[in-house]
Amino acid sequence: MERVILHVDLDAFYASVEELRRPEIRGKPVVVCVYSGRTEDSGAVATSNYLARELGIKSGMPIAFAKRAAKGKDIVFLPVDMEHYREVSERIMNLLEEHADRFQQVSIDEAYLDVSDGCTGNYPCAEKIAQEIKGEIKEQEGITCSVGIGPNKYVSKMAGKRRKPDGLTVVRAEEVADFLKDLPAGKLHGIGGKTEEELNTLGIKTAADIAAYSLTSLEKEFGKNKAKLLHDKALGIDDSPVEQKDKQQLSRIATLKEDTDDTDKIFKKISELCSDMNKKLQNKIAFRTISLITIDTHLQTQTRSETIPEADDACSVLPSYRTLIDRFFSENPGKMLRRVGIRVSGLSYKDVKDKKEQKSLFDY
DNA sequence: CGACGTGTAAC
DNA sequence: CCTTTTACACGTCG
Numbered sequence A: 001m002e003r004v005i006l007h008v009d010l011d012a013f014y015a016s017v018e019e020l021r022r023p024e025i026r027g028k029p030v031v032v033c034v035y036s037g038r039t040e041d042s043g044a045v046a047t048s049n050y051l052a053r054e055l056g057i058k059s060g061m062p063i064a065f066a067k068r069a070a071k072g073k074d075i076v077f078l079p080v081d082m083e084h085y086r087e088v089s090e091r092i093m094n095l096l097e098e099h100a101d102r103f104q105q106v107s108i109d110e111a112y113l114d115v116s117d118g119c120t121g122n123y124p125c126a127e128k129i130a131q132e133i134k135g136e137i138k139e140q141e142g143i144t145c146s147v148g149i150g151p152n153k154y155v156s157k158m159a160g161k162r163r164k165p166d167g168l169t170v171v172r173a174e175e176v177a178d179f180l181k182d183l184p185a186g187k188l189h190g191i192g193g194k195t196e197e198e199l200n201t202l203g204i205k206t207a208a209d210i211a212a213y214s215l216t217s218l219e220k221e222f223g224k225n226k227a228k229l230l231h232d233k234a235l236g237i238d239d240s241p242v243e244q245k246d247k248q249q250l251s252r253i254a255t256l257k258e259d260t261d262d263t264d265k266i267f268k269k270i271s272e273l274c275s276d277m278n279k280k281l282q283n284k285i286a287f288r289t290i291s292l293i294t295i296d297t298h299l300q301t302q303t304r305s306e307t308i309p310e311a312d313d314a315c316s317v318l319p320s321y322r323t324l325i326d327r328f329f330s331e332n333p334g335k336m337l338r339r340v341g342i343r344v345s346g347l348s349y350k351d352v353k354d355k356k357e358q359k360s361l362f363d364y
Numbered sequence B: 001c002g003a004c005g006t007g008t009a010a011c
Numbered sequence C: 001c002c003t004t005t006t007a008c009a010c011g012t013c014g
Helices: A013-021 A052-053 A061-068 A082-095 A123-141 A153-162 A172-180 A193-201 A207-212 A213-223 A225-235 A263-281 A315-330 A355-361
Strands: A005-010 A031-035 A044-046 A076-079 A102-107 A112-113 A145-148 A167-169 A250-258 A285-294 A301-311 A337-345
Touching: A005 A082, A005 A102, A005 A123, A005 A153, A005 A250, A013 A031, A013 A044, A013 A082, A031 A052, A031 A061, A031 A207, A082 A102, A082 A123, A112 A153, A112 A167, A123 A145, A123 A167, A153 A172, A167 A250, A167 A355, A172 A207, A172 A225, A207 A225, A213 A225, A225 A337, A250 A263, A263 A285, A263 A315, A263 A337, A285 A315, A301 A315, A315 A337
Parallel strands: A031 A076, A145 A167
Antiparallel strands: A005 A112, A005 A145, A031 A044, A102 A112, A250 A337, A285 A301, A285 A337
């Protein structure tokens, strides 16, 4: 049976939420920033609203660059408030879930909804759901979103990118090839700058160019898996189901006040990150592997990891982190670190299911 | 094969 | 001048 999938993307989410609670900044360019705390303007742009984007201020850009672009203009710079955005997001996601047979949240501001069953494969029905969703989010939270509708997750995501903000774009199965054909390879979700460069050297520029290339020739250049991925992206093929997946890893990373090779200072920062990690673990998740993440002066990332007997308290493995730090420096004498982080993986979830289920299991 | 480290990508 | 978090593929090593 043909599927019908919606992709919902909240427009300039952080900036929209800020405009909502600060009426005085409405109508102005707004830039929401992650300040690293090293210097006055060190850090990066998390999200900018559409007025700021018109001035060339985009996510990922260093704050200092953005301020230069903003020179002399009436632009609002704000620090991120993740806790607040998470609250708003949670309410919206709950609302979205109501409209789906199957639901998958992919980030704080994005989700996929499989409406195949409820709509029995009918696109107008899916469009109606999209309109309802847009109305509800606008009414209840004052935020606009862009929706893409397609025969799978990938096409719905690509469709949604077509019209923003406050867009609604439908791409039916029979329209997929035409919809994708002229898009530059790098615009296809999942194909980034590096891969685009590689493709360009082969004379491949657009989705149609990839599609015209034989899978066998792609395999020679990219290997079996990546070739298949490229081919599928070009043709709009995606069989992956809409389903909520458990996280496989959790990480926390922070920027040091200044570059350092002082293991005590680094260990102190790691300890803070561990306490923070425990908040995420919430007594619900155990882990088997821990990693130290290091980013040096030249922004080169390295990791050092160790598999340990299962643990559920990030702070309990601090001695192991100490060992990993020492290992890093003995293998990288003289290097200075700019940022450090921790990661736990090999997760197992202690199913704290509702008592009903626990009881039914117990009954057997 | 499992563990480990890197690179790519998206947000 | 350069944030944060997650996923996944791939190469290598034992």
